Amino acid sequence: MSxxxxxxxxxxxxxxxxxxxxxxxxxxxxxxxxxxxEMAVVVDPQRDVDRFLAAAGRLNVRIALVLETHVHNDxxxxxxxxxxxxxxxxxxxxxxxxPFAHMPLADGDVVELSERMxxxxxxxxxxxxxxxxxxxxxxQGPVGVFTGGSLLFGTTGRTDxxxxxxxxxxxxxxxxxxxxxxxxLPDGAQIWPTHGFGSFCSASQTSGDSxxxxxxxxxxxxxxxxxxxxVEQMLSGLDAYPAYYAHMGVRNTSGPEPLDLRTPSRAxxxxxxxxxxxxxxxxxxxxxxxxxxxHLAGTVSLGLDGPMATWLGWMIDWGAPITLLGESREQxxxxxxxxxxxxIDTFSAAATGQxxxxxxxxxxxxxxxxxxxxxxxxxxxxRGDGLPxxxxxxxxxxxxxxxxxxxxxxxxxxxxxxxxxxDEVPAGTVWVHCGSGYRATAAASLLEHAGRTPVLxxxxxxxxxxxxxxxxxxx
Numbered sequence: 373m374s375x376x377x378x379x380x381x382x383x384x385x386x387x388x389x390x391x392x393x394x395x396x397x398x399x400x401x402x403x404x405x406x407x408x409x410e411m412a413v414v415v416d417p418q419r420d421v422d423r424f425l426a427a428a429g430r431l432n433v434r435i436a437l438v439l440e441t442h443v444h445n446d447x448x449x450x451x452x453x454x455x456x457x458x459x460x461x462x463x464x465x466x467x468x469x470x471p472f473a474h475m476p477l478a479d480g481d482v483v484e485l486s487e488r489m490x491x492x493x494x495x496x497x498x499x500x501x502x503x504x505x506x507x508x509x510x511x512q513g514p515v516g517v518f519t520g521g522s523l524l525f526g527t528t529g530r531t532d533x534x535x536x537x538x539x540x541x542x543x544x545x546x547x548x549x550x551x552x553x554x555x556x557l558p559d560g561a562q563i564w565p566t567h568g569f570g571s572f573c574s575a576s577q578t579s580g581d582s583x584x585x586x587x588x589x590x591x592x593x594x595x596x597x598x599x600x601x602x603v604e605q606m607l608s609g610l611d612a613y614p615a616y617y618a619h620m621g622v623r624n625t626s627g628p629e630p631l632d633l634r635t636p637s638r639a640x641x642x643x644x645x646x647x648x649x650x651x652x653x654x655x656x657x658x659x660x661x662x663x664x665x666x667h668l669a670g671t672v673s674l675g676l677d678g679p680m681a682t683w684l685g686w687m688i689d690w691g692a693p694i695t696l697l698g699e700s701r702e703q704x705x706x707x708x709x710x711x712x713x714x715x716i717d718t719f720s721a722a723a724t725g726q727x728x729x730x731x732x733x734x735x736x737x738x739x740x741x742x743x744x745x746x747x748x749x750x751x752x753x754x755r756g757d758g759l760p761x762x763x764x765x766x767x768x769x770x771x772x773x774x775x776x777x778x779x780x781x782x783x784x785x786x787x788x789x790x791x792x793x794x795d796e797v798p799a800g801t802v803w804v805h806c807g808s809g810y811r812a813t814a815a816a817s818l819l820e821h822a823g824r825t826p827v828l829x830x831x832x833x834x835x836x837x838x839x840x841x842x843x844x845x846x847x
Contacts, residue, residue, distance in 0.1 A: 388408060388409060388488060388510070389406060389407070389408055389488070389489055389508065389510045389515055390406065390407050390408075390409070390431075391404055391405070391406040391407075391508070391516065391562075391564065392404065392405045392406075392407075392427055392431070393564075394417075394418075394423055394424065394427060395569070396418050396447070396713065397569065397570070398678075398679050398680065398681055398682070398710055399418075399446060399447055399570075399571060399679070399681065399682060399713060399714075400446075400567065400568070400569045400570030400571030400572070400573075400574070400679075401416075401418070401446065401447065401566055401567060401569065401571050401573075402416075402564070402565070402566055402569060403415065403416050403417045403418055403424070403566070404416070404518060404564050405424060405427050405428065405431075405435075406489070406508055407431060407433045407489075408485070408486050408488040408489040408510075409433065410433055410434065410486065411433060411434055411436045411437075411485045411486050411489060412428055412431070412433040412434060412435045412436065412437075413435075413436065413437040413438070413439060413483075413485060413489075413491060413508075414435055414437070414438045414439070414451075414454060414460075415438075415439045415440075415441065415506060415518040415520075415564070415566075416439070416440060416441055416444070416449070416451075416518070416520060416566045417438060417449065417450040417451050417454050418447055418448075418449075418450050418713055419447065419448045419449065419450040419453075419628065419631055419712055419713050420450065420631055420709055420712065420713065421450040421453050421454040421457065421631070424450070424454055425454075425457070425458075428458075434458070435454065435458040435460045436458075436460050436461070436485055437460050437461050437463060437483060437485060437491070438451045438454050438455045438458075438460045438461070438462050438463065439451075439463040439477075439491065439506055439518070440462075440463065440464050440465070441503060441504055441505060441506065441518060441519070441520025441521065441522075441566060442465070442468075442499060442500045442502065442503040442504070442520050442521060443468055443500060443502075443621050443624050443625055444566075444620060444621070444624055445533045445534075445573065445613075445617045445620045445621050446567070446571055446572065446573050446614070446617060446620060446714075447620060447713050447714055448620060448623055448624065448628045448712070448713060448714065448715045449624045449628060450628070450631070451464075452472055452627050452628060453628070453630050453631070461475045461483070462474045462475060463475045463477045463483065463493075464476065464477065465477060465478070465502040465503070465504050466478045467501070467502040468502050468625070469625075470625055470626075470627065471626065471627060472627040477493045477504060478493065478495070479493060479494060479495035479504075480492070480493065480494075481493040487511075488510060488511055489508070489509070489510060490509050491506045491507065491508055491509070491518075492506065492507040492509060492514075493505075493506055494506070494507060494517070494552070494553065494556070495549075496519070496520075496522040496523075496549035496550075496552065496553065497542065497545040497546075497549060498521075498522055498528065498529065498531055498542050498543070498545040498546025498547075498548075498549045498550075499520065499521030499522060499528075499529035499530070499531065499533070499542070499546065499567075499573070500521070500533070500534055500542075501534065501538075501542070501545075503520060503521060503522060503549070504520070505517050505518060505519045505520060505522050505523075505549075505553060506518040507556075507557065507561075513558070514557050514558060514561050515561060515562065516561050516562030516563065516564055517553060517557060517561055517562070517563060517564065517585075518564045518565075518566075519553065519563055519564065519565045519566075520565065520566045520567070521565070521566060521567045521573050522546070522549050522550065522553070522565070523549070523550045523553050523563060523565065523588060523592065523594065524563075524565040524567060524568035524574055524575075524578055525563070525565065525568055525578040525579055525580045525581070525582070525583045525588075526576075526577075526578050526579030526580060526583075526588075526591055526592055527568065527574055527575050527576045527577070527578055527579075527592070527593065527594075528546050528550060528574075528575050528592070528593075528594050528606070529546070529565075529567050529568075529573050529574060529575060530572075530573060530574065530575040530606075530610055530613070531543045531545075531546050531575070531606065531607075532607075532610055532613075533573065533613065533617060533621075534621075539607060539610070540603065540607065543602070543603040543606050543607060544599060544603055546594060546606070547594050547597075547599045547602045547603065548599075550592065550594035550595055551594070551595060553585065554585055554588070554589055554595055557585045558585065558586075559584060559585050559586025559589065560584055560585070560586065561584060561585045562582070562583075562584055563582075563583045563584065563585060563588060570679070572613040572614055572617075572682070573613075575606050575609065575610065576606075576609050579591070593605060593606075609772065611770050611771050611772040612770065612771065612786070612788065614682055614685055614686040614788070615685070615686050615687075615690075615788065616685035616686060616690065616714050616715070618690075619690060619715055620714070620715065623715055628715075631712055631717075632712075632717055633705065633708050633709060633712065635701065635704070635705070635722065636695075636696065636704070636708075636719040636720070636721050636722040637720075637721050637722070638721065638722065638723065639695055639720075639721035639722060639723040640723075641723075641730050641731065641732065643721060644668065644695070644697075644723055644730060644736075645736060647693075647695050647720065647721070648668065648669070648670035648671070648736065649670075652692070652693050652694075652695060652720065653672060653684075653688055653692055653693065653694045653695065654668070654670065654671045654672065654694075654695045654697055655671065655672050655674050655680075655684060655694060655695070655696055655697060655707070656668070656671040656672065656673050656674070656675070656697050656817070657674070657675060657676050657680065657696060657697060657698040657699075657703050657704070657706075657707050658673075658675055658676075658698070658699055658703075659675045659676075659677050660673055660675055660677075660678075660809060660810060660813035660828075660830065662675075662699075663675065663740070663813060663817070664739065664740045664742050664813070664828060664830070665739060666726075666727045666728065666737060666738075666739055667727050667737070667738055667739070667740075667817075668697070668727050668730060668731055668736045668737065668738070669736045669737070669738040669820070669821075670736070670820075670821050671697060671817065671821075672684075672814060672817045672818065672821070673813045673814050673816070673817040674814055675810070675813075676698075676703060676706055676707060676710070677810075678810040679810075680707065680710055680711075681710040681711050681713060681714050681716075682714075683787065683788070683811065683814060684711070684716075685711070685714045685716065686787075686788040687787070687788055687790075687791060687814075693719075693720040694711075694716065694719050694720060695719065695720050695721045695722065695723070696708070696719055696721075696722040696723075697722070697723050697724075697730075698722070698723075698724050699724065699725070699726065700724055701724055703724070704722045704724060738820065740813075740816050740817075740820065740826060740827075740828050741759075741760060741826075741827045741828065742827070742828040742829075742830045743759060743803070743827055743828070743829055743830070743831075744829065744830070744831040744835070744839070745805070745829060745831045745833075745835045745836045745839040745841060746831075746835070746839040746840075747759055747829075748762065748765070748803055748805075748829060748839070748841065749839045749840040749841050752841075753840075759827075760801045760803075760825070760827055761800070761801055762801065762803050763798065763799065763800020763801045763802065764783055764797060764798045764799075764800055764801070764802045764803065765779055765781060765782040765783065765802075765803050765804075765805070766782065766783050766784075766785065766797060766802050766803070766804040766805070766815065766819075767779065767782045767783065767784045767785075767804075767805060767806075768785060768786060768787040768790060768804060768805070768806050768811050768812060768815040769784075769786065769787075769806050769807055769811070769833070770786055771786065773807060773833075774786075774846070775845060775846045775847050776845055776847060777833075777843050777844070777845050778843065778844065778845070779805075779836060779841050779842070779843060780841075780842045780843065780844050783796075783797065783798065785797065787806070787811045787814060787815050790815055790818055791818055794818070794819070794822045794824075797819070797824065800825075801825045801826075801827060802819055802824055802825065802826045802827065803826075803827045803829055804816050804819065804826050804827070804828060804829060805829035805831070805833065805836075806833070807832070807833045808831075808832055808833070809828070809829070809830040809831060809832075812828055812829055812830065813828055813830070816828045
């Protein structure tokens with residue numbers, strides 16, 4: 373399944389209720405549709421609301437309520453548009469002052485959807501000051517809770533997204549909110565978080581794919597650690613988050629406009645050449661394997677087989693012109709959908725086809741040397757016949773990954789900082805790596821565009837030690 377595919381998982385709950393997960397894997401988020409078989413509530417919908425309309429149609433239910441657990445920082449919400457299209461009530465925290473029509477909700481408020489289904493708002497500040505969780509109740513009582521960025525699987529949502537100066541206070545609130553949920557809910561209640569599946573909104577890596585209140589009671593740091601220990605552990609583990617987050621809260625508070633997925637204008641080979649020579653972002657959406665084999669010189673590799681939107685949104689100057697380059701119109705359309713989720717709606721142009729076709733008139737074909745960690749070790753030991761010399765080893769992983777373990781002698785520049793720090797990369801051939809190859813391919817493309825000679829280490833970092841490379845840590 374691709375990173376952008378809808379991942380719909382049906383869960384039959386007590387009292388004839390059902391819940392469906394609609395995952396946005398590329399952003400590490402989940403949205404939910406819960407139903408009693410006739411009426412439905414949608415929680416934290418992404419911007420491309422056609423997925424929720426399709427799910428409701430397939431289940432033959434009416435969306436009567438749309439809920440937001442908080443003002444999201446990692447994506448543009450589709451809640452306002454979904455409520456408009458369906459006529460559903462749109463529930464938002466009363467404390468979040470928004471200019472559009474909505475149902476203001478506060479701690480303890482109950483919304484009855486039918487005799488068999490209702491939701492109860494619970495104030496759970498921490499991820500944001502006005503964060504709400506929603507308990508789904510059936511005829512026999514609570515069956516689960518939509519926790520948004522509060523209680524996640526084995527962790528909690530991070531507390532620094534509304535400003536670093538608030539992170540300590542919000543971490544204390546997060547600890548109290550997690551314990552509040554455990555106190556008011558039975559151990560068998562399901563937990564349905566929005567974040568935590570690769571999202572940078574999570575304070576740390578999540579564990580597992582589902583959870584109950586009782587299971588989290590035993591393993592979640594917010595529930596096993598005293599407040600002081602929890603706050604210290606959480607804040608010490610926070611790493612950088614995508615730069616595009618700065619634009620999401622503002623957009624969600626003001627009321628996002630409907631999605632526009634009209635095909636961008638077509639770029640001719642001559643226009644591609646002009647845009648590349650001007651230093652614009654021309655994004656190659658193919659897999660890194662295809663990119664390494666052949667690509668237009670100067671393009672940036674951000675394949676749809678990875679979190680393309682996250683890294684593009686993190687690296688670009690907001691509002692910079694973007695041209696999409698795919699093998700097909702379907703690929704370009706998929707990229708548009710992914711990028712629209714983070715508020716990138718306007719594109720300079722798009723082109724489809726193979727690099728050989730697009731470069732037929734411009735002669736801009738290039739390729740990238742790729743290797744494994746074993747090759748790096750071999751070249752360092754003088755055994756790498758036919759492979760380029762190692763002048764620099766560049767690690768483009770995050771700060772936390774670097775501190776945990778890295779190759780002795782490597783230079784560390786996170787991918788999201790690389791375009792602005794290229795002059796810090798020492799001279800010579802650059803062997804570049806990340807954790808699996810995706811970010812390193814993007815980094816290699818940036819290095820190539822800057823006139824450098826990269827060697828892509830397309831390998832899992834976990835193989836570095838076994839290849840004979842010496843590792844160290846700073847933790």
